[in-house]
Amino acid sequence: MYLPPQFKGDRTQAAALIHAHPFASLISVDDAGVPYVTHLPLHLEDRDGQLVLLGHVAKPNPHWRYLHARPQAVATFLGPHAYMSPKVYPDLARVPTWNYLAVHCTVQASLIEDPLAKDRLLKKLIGDHEPPYAEQWRGLGEEFAHKMLAGIVAFELQVTDLQCKMKLNQHRPEAHAAMKAIYAAGTADEQALATWMDKLGMNSPTADKET
Secondary structure (H helix, E strand, O other): OOOOHHHEOOHHHHHHHHHHOOEEEEEEEOOOOOEEEEEEEOEEEEEOOEEEEEEEEEOOOOHHHHHHHOOEEEEEEEEEEEEEOHHHOOOOOOOOEEEEEEEEEEEEEEEEOOHHHHHHHHHHHHHHHOOOHHHHHHHOOHHHHHHHHHOEEEEEEEEEEEEEEEEOOOOOHHHHHHHHHHHHOOOHHHHHHHHHHHHOOOOOHHHHOOO
């Protein structure tokens, strides 16, 4: 993606965004050479410095076949985003924009076929979103679990490249105070952006000075 240096986030920020916003767009190329997109939750883990994403699709979804034939793919994550009015600037010669946080991961895919490995993957996703459901899943019985596991194709996505974009108008410090005030009083997405402004130090006195 287009990533001006002032908006470049780091690996730690990228991981935080993925954990907070795990619903991804997984993008591959189909057999006709056209981009094919599946929207799905992914589980992120760090294996001694190697970031890995885990997920699954329904067996009728051809995406797993594309991953098998062409293992390189892209997974994108969109964090909070919101409109920004030009009224945050002290001068009138400005235009509106959209602020957002996003992560793009280039990945190398491998399919997970072993039922026990698929079960472990599902339990990690359950742990991310509803840990109490793990007991119910175990109580459904082996026959039901086997049937459900047979209906999905799981995969592991090794992250080979990562881009994190934190577009929060960092290069316009004269707008930070007004932008922070508007976002802090706004929608859930806007409030989340205000929180990220705090994390990036954009509300500190030094942030309002040109350097």
